[in-house]
Amino acid sequence: MADSKKKVALLSNVTVDLIIGKLRREYDFYLPEGFDTWVQEAINPSAGIYSAEPDAVIVLLDGTEARSWKDGEGDARISLWKQALTALVTKIKSIPIFVSTIDVRENRIKSLSERRGKYELENNWYQYVQGLIESKSNIYLFDLADMIAEIGRKQFYSNKMWYISSMPYSRDGLNAVASEIGRILRSAFGSRKKIIALDLDNTLWGGVVGEDGIDGIELSNHKEGQRYYDFQRQILEMKNRGIVLALNSKNNPEDAEMVIGQHPAMLLREEDFVSRKINWENKAVNLKAMERELNLTEGGFIFIDDNPVERETVKGECPEILVPDFPADTTELLEFAEKIWFDYCRPLRVLSNDLKKTQMYQDESKRKQEMSESLNLDDYIAKLEMAVDIHRMRDSEMERVVQLINKTNQFNVTTKRYTQDELQEIAADSHNVVYVVHCSDKYGDSGLISVIILKGQDLQVIIDSFLMSCRVMGRKLEDVILNEIAGMCNGKKITGEFIPTAKNTPVKDLFDKLGFGLITDIEGHKTYELDTQGYQKKDFAFYKEIRFEE
Structure with missing residues (x-):
């Protein structure tokens, strides 16, 4: 499609x-x-x-x-x-x-x-x-x-x-x-890039640290090294506005880490990166590994490298990754950084949730390590000590809800888009309820990660929208959310709808898996129904806490 x-x-x-x-x-x-x-x-x-x-x-x-x-x-x-x-x-x-x-x-x-x-x-x-x-x-x-x-x-x-x-x-x-x-x-239209992967030598500093040593590279807030210092400052500004950073460098890890950790003019430090591939592997292989690690869909990466051979290799092996030409004249690095920002990264608005992106990716890395050490999914969720809070949308959450509604594609059963004004009208109608879901665990707060819009008609409740951030997929959150909704609607019939798009295949069977009965299926556009008369809520004991405020 x-x-x-x-x-x-x-x-x-x-x-x-x-x-x-x-x-x-x-x-x-x-x-x-x-x-x-x-x-x-x-x-x-x-x-x-x-x-x-x-x-x-x-x-x-x-x-x-x-x-x-x-x-x-x-x-x-x-x-x-x-x-x-x-x-x-x-x-x-x-x-x-x-x-x-x-x-x-x-x-x-x-x-x-x-x-x-x-x-x-x-x-x-x-x-x-x-x-x-x-x-x-x-x-x-x-x-x-x-x-x-x-x-x-x-x-x-x-x-x-x-x-x-x-x-x-x-x-x-x-x-x-x-x-x-x-x-x-x-x-x-949501086609901006999310992650910038950066080389090190002759990109974030001048020279080759393995040959020139930490004291021999060009990196300072004055003279020759200032161009790299200012370039790093621009990259850091992007990170502070929601862009996620990674490193992809052919280098001795010890040499590179020494500069990152100890050089007085190094603005970008270890904590600013969600992934660091500092080795002698093919950089295209490293980038593909990063895509898997970060659960990033195609087209989200920018790769910045001064070496034209490395750039061409990545272009050939990873055509979905944007690889801009690096300026031959490094006095043009500021203009280069601005072009990257304005052409590919600038959002319409920066919300508080965007500012937490780096920490969220770092927390997710810890969760994946936890998963690899767990016996099964329930054991994994129990080890995470997950807490879920479901409540009616508050005014302070409105902007984040609008953002999530308009950018979520994969876990989105109807993919309906609403502006803030339209959402306010929906929420103001006494027949409707807009629920939001917050999720946290022992590694950190994932923030507001899901939205459910319910529209009521007497004994019928219609799920107008049900969407969730892809960051938290695979933890049975959808089961928990609809279990609480079904318990709240006890005695009513809940109608669900799946409207297929090019990107929401991951939820095409969601309502089937959650026990809804299929009513119609017209070329993949499906409607479902769940009768909650006598519904018995399930026990998700492996969750540390589930809070639901009607």
């Missing part, structure tokens, strides 16, 4: 054909008919954008329209844009909407004092968009102003292109806008 391309609605007051041309291989696009009709499109409730069912919306605006040829014209234009955007975000609540800042390319034949109006218009729009971002969970900033500052105004714009095609961007500007759209869409 192949995933179809995502559909993106692009609303703009400039011609966007050249931008779309650079992205059509990855995405389908919806455009309003006619030039600069985005305001009418947004305001009209019967417009095509509302029936096109896009997966994301981008509002890309050029500030030229708002420049003040006459007093008040600019403010009037901004007010009209606000009206249109308000209509758009009121109507579309379930998908991400990216709204650009504006740059007013005004008439430059003005006195210094007259130019104040440009900044007032830009700030007026910016403050309005920021207000939307703070009040609605699906609105994000598309920072056009930052791109212009990065490239430079003269390099970003082209009057020639504006007069010829009503598209104001130069080739550099066009490429920057198209690239940023690609980046934000990768973040929106």
Whole structure:
């Protein structure tokens, strides 16, 4: 079952054909008919954008329209844009909407004092968009102003292109806008990378430690070694925002560990890595071993290595792993790190749970060791001393629940996606209950790892959504959760549904295994029922604690 391309609605007051041309291989696009009709499109409730069912919306605006040829014209234009955007975000609540800042390319034949109006218009729009971002969970900033500052105004714009095609961007500007759209869409659709595996020699420091010794390598916060120090600082910043780090280096372990543990300018220490493969093995073999150890699905790795031979080997043997070209000029390492972040790793938001990723992987490694020493699954769970807490979703958990709903693919029986606003509406309905599950054991707290949405109809309870983080699969948690739900619903019938996708095969037989009876099966889309009349709850004695708050 192949995933179809995502559909993106692009609303703009400039011609966007050249931008779309650079992205059509990855995405389908919806455009309003006619030039600069985005305001009418947004305001009209019967417009095509509302029936096109896009997966994301981008509002890309050029500030030229708002420049003040006459007093008040600019403010009037901004007010009209606000009206249109308000209509758009009121109507579309379930998908991400990216709204650009504006740059007013005004008439430059003005006195210094007259130019104040440009900044007032830009700030007026910016403050309005920021207000939307703070009040609605699906609105994000598309920072056009930052791109212009990065490239430079003269390099970003082209009057020639504006007069010829009503598209104001130069080739550099066009490429920057198209690239940023690609980046934000990768973040929106969950295709960003999770783990960066790094080489050591001539990558995290200059030189070869086995030959140069710990005092001979280039690594310091000044002079030649500063480029590597700053590169490590950037990598550490990524780790602090949820990216997980690993080492994959051909080296003597003793030499490498000495630098990692003792070098005064080494920012990345042992505790920052979830896996360290420091040996003389084929690096592709090491990476495949890491994938198995970390239970990582295909496509989650980035491998960074200065050696082109090693890079080509990994590309050939592990085509699912991203292997970027390492800069020949190491003074470009900062730009290289930023490109890795923006192109492949940047999330839409960083939540508290993301900041615990490294610790969670390290805890999981200890659990796997425990499992290898256990007699069977029940014995393993008992040794973990697992505690489960099931309760109604609290306001403080809302953002994490939305994140889990929208990124969980494998253990997800219906794969329904909800925005924060939609989830609030569901939870506010007295017929519905949103339960969350927290899990911990002697090795650490796995946090909020599962969501169950129940919708009630008299004596019928419908499982609208049941999803769980893949980190905790294989510990009978699903049995525990539905055992508590069935006990709570005693006397009612519970309806479960499995909607097949390309990724949720692991749960295709979940309801069968849990004792539900199959009602219908239409090309793999199954419905089930469990009659809880007289239901006897099972005893999961191998769990240390199970708490359930109705």
